[in-house]
Amino acid sequence: MSVFPFSAASSVASEYRKLMIALAARAARIGAHDPESAAQEAIKRSLLNPLSRPAVEYYFRDQSSAGEQPAPEWSLLQLLGWLHGVLRFVVLEERARSRREILTGEDEMPDVVDPADDPLQRAIDAELREIVDEALSTLSVDVRAAVRLRLDGTKYGEIARRLGVNENTVATWLRRGSLELVERTKRRMSASADERLMVRAKVAGASHG
Amino acid sequence: MADTPDVVIERLLAGEMSAEEQRRLAQSALDDTDLFDTLTAAAVVRSTLSERDRTDAQTAASPSAPLPRPGLWLACSVLAAAATIVLAFVYFRTGSSVPAIPADTTVVESPIASPPVLLTARARPAPTDTFRSDPTSSRFPRRSGTVVTIRDGVAEIDLGALDGMSEGLRVQVLNPDGRSEREQLTITTVFRERSRGRLAENGSTARVGDRVTVSAAVHVKAALEQAAARQTAQDLGAAEALLELAVSTAELRDVSADLRRQARQQLAVFKHRSGELAEAARLLTSAANEFETPPAASSLERAETLNELGVVQIEQRAYPTAERTLRSAESHSSGAAKMRILNNLGALAALGGDRTGAKSLYESAAVLAGDSPELASDREVIEKNLNTLGTHR
Numbered sequence: 325m326s327v328f329p330f331s332a333a334s335s336v337a338s339e340y341r342k343l344m345i346a347l348a349a350r351a352a353r354i355g356a357h358d359p360e361s362a363a364q365e366a367i368k369r370s371l372l373n374p375l376s377r378p379a380v381e382y383y384f385r386d387q388s389s390a391g392e393q394p395a396p397e398w399s400l401l402q403l404l405g406w407l408h409g410v411l412r413f414v415v416l417e418e419r420a421r422s423r424r425e426i427l428t429g430e431d432e433m434p435d436v437v438d439p440a441d442d443p444l445q446r447a448i449d450a451e452l453r454e455i456v457d458e459a460l461s462t463l464s465v466d467v468r469a470a471v472r473l474r475l476d477g478t479k480y481g482e483i484a485r486r487l488g489v490n491e492n493t494v495a496t497w498l499r500r501g502s503l504e505l506v507e508r509t510k511r512r513m514s515a516s517a518d519e520r521l522m523v524r525a526k527v528a529g530a531s532h533g
Numbered sequence: 534m535a536d537t538p539d540v541v542i543e544r545l546l547a548g549e550m551s552a553e554e555q556r557r558l559a560q561s562a563l564d565d566t567d568l569f570d571t572l573t574a575a576a577v578v579r580s581t582l583s584e585r586d587r588t589d590a591q592t593a594a595s596p597s598a599p600l601p602r603p604g605l606w607l608a609c610s611v612l613a614a615a616a617t618i619v620l621a622f623v624y625f626r627t628g629s630s631v632p633a634i635p636a637d638t639t640v641v642e643s644p645i646a647s648p649p650v651l652l653t654a655r656a657r658p659a660p661t662d663t664f665r666s667d668p669t670s671s672r673f674p675r676r677s678g679t680v681v682t683i684r685d686g687v688a689e690i691d692l693g694a695l696d697g698m699s700e701g702l703r704v705q706v707l708n709p710d711g712r713s714e715r716e717q718l719t720i721t722t723v724f725r726e727r728s729r730g731r732l733a734e735n736g737s738t739a740r741v742g743d744r745v746t747v748s749a750a751v752h753v754k755a756a757l758e759q760a761a762a763r764q765t766a767q768d769l770g771a772a773e774a775l776l777e778l779a780v781s782t783a784e785l786r787d788v789s790a791d792l793r794r795q796a797r798q799q800l801a802v803f804k805h806r807s808g809e810l811a812e813a814a815r816l817l818t819s820a821a822n823e824f825e826t827p828p829a830a831s832s833l834e835r836a837e838t839l840n841e842l843g844v845v846q847i848e849q850r851a852y853p854t855a856e857r858t859l860r861s862a863e864s865h866s867s868g869a870a871k872m873r874i875l876n877n878l879g880a881l882a883a884l885g886g887d888r889t890g891a892k893s894l895y896e897s898a899a900v901l902a903g904d905s906p907e908l909a910s911d912r913e914v915i916e917k918n919l920n921t922l923g924t925h926r
Binding site: 345349460498499514 | 725
């Protein structure tokens with residue numbers, strides 16, 4: 325069930341066209357039957373939430389209609405983490421509906437995502453943690469320590485002091501380590517999504533056969 | 534000149550990009566699927582690692598919303614970061630590792646829909662100037678070493694910052710079999726695994742190959758310091774071994790009671806987080822039994838140790854005992870410590886079905902939490918607990 329009136333929905337489609345395309349691509353990869361609707365729903369829900377809305381408007385509204393806006397409270401990464409979670413949740417809802425497994429009464433469908441108590445959601449969160457852990461474990465001990473310290477808010481000079489190396493070395497480790505960590509996580513997330521799609525395709529094939 | 538991708542990711546993860554830079558990046562990602570995926574992966578990395586300390590202390594039944602919490606990772610690094618422990622498994626998991634209930638305790642069925650969340654202070658030793666280098670590649674601290682060279686009254690030994698050496702520290706120089714003391718060496722220069730020190734100006738009897746030993750107290754401090762570093766680096770097996778080493782060495786007579794309590798308390802927190810509740814309770818009780826041994830424990834130390842013990846006892850479902858412990862903790866507490874204790878007493882009241890009492894205690898805790906940014910995560914927990922009372926079925 326859409327939570328937006330038609331006019332608002334068309335406004336979303338026009339002002340966030342590019343974001344919708346990007347999210348639809350992600351939705352397709354995580355198994356949405358109707359990626360565009362899932363992407364549109366994820367944006368709508370994010371615009372309904374008073375915390376995520378300013379960030380969506382600031383970072384992703386098409387530049388031509390963005391205008392002058394104050395910087396939001398959320399960072400880009402916070403927003404992307406949120407969008408990732410909302411999109412996953414919307415896709416889960418879609419799948420549940422398609423399996424005719426009723427999550428909740430149609431009239432009680434939450435307007436704003438709240439995946440806190442969903443066991444499948446927790447399983448996926450655990451999977452993501454495992455992916456990040458695995459990516460982290462591939463970094464060398466020194467690089468891993470530097471990245472963890474940096475995420476902890478530690479400055480270059482302090483990291484250098486604590487690890488007993490100079491700041492240039494720390495900078496090299498952090499640049500290399502951060503990119504490697506993120507790229508590995510991205511690849512594993514993508515592979516994991518592909519695996520799920522293949523499993524679903526096999527299941528679907530078997531049921532039709 | 535534009536930043537290279539590795540610099541962009543590094544700055545983004547570290548939270549050092551301006552809002553305008555982030556907007557430009559976001560807009561670029563809209564035209565580049567691969568960049569959009571990279572940024573999403575960065576968001577997952579950031580939120581996963583930032584949430585680690587909190588979620589590690591939670592059971593599998595813990596909520597994990599996709600909303601990242603600003604500043605939480607920073608908050609975790611301060612000396613007394615609040616950690617949350619969700620007790621859902623107490624009610625919902627059967628066959629879990631919850632220890633058997635002691636005979637003198639009463640199990641109170643939860644009358645509320647969602648389990649309350651408890652708060653404890655996670656005291657962490659501050660990093661010191663002496664510990665350097667990557668902790669996960671370091672050897673464990675040693676109590677004794679060897680004189681490696683002697684030149685112009687200066688001896689070099691194979692104990693360093695890792696072993697607790699610091700400038701001005703005096704260490705014993707013994708003959709090679711370690712039975713008789715030759716003299717004292719005053720440390721003047723400290724490296725990671727070695728140090729230099731000044732021998733007696735006149736008539737030094739030290740020889741190359743002599744043994745040097747540090748006091749048990751120095752050894753305990755070095756082990757605690759390295760344990761903290763290993764925990765930060767997620768090298769938890771080594772951290773536990775170091776804490777065990779600190780606790781066992783702290784039993785020696787020449788270690789002061791405050792250091793012994795500190796070692797026990799830190800190992801107890803580790804055991805608590807690992808789910809070893811009985812061992813955590815034992816260590817915390819032994820620390821509390823030495824509160825009066827000089828130097829006597831401060832009010833804050835008493836409050837935090839007893840609060841931790843009270844939380845462990847709640848998890849053991851020893852509710853009456855937990856209430857006594859938490860009341861005792863409250864009598865020593867003020868400020869943030871009192872806020873956490875009142876929250877936990879509120880949780881206990883909620884578990885006992887006393888919703889009015891629970892509400893009052895949570896509200897008192899919320900007042901103490903005020904609007905301080907450092908207590909934002911505590912405030913969030915208290916509000917959640919209050920809301921839980923409101924959703925009573």
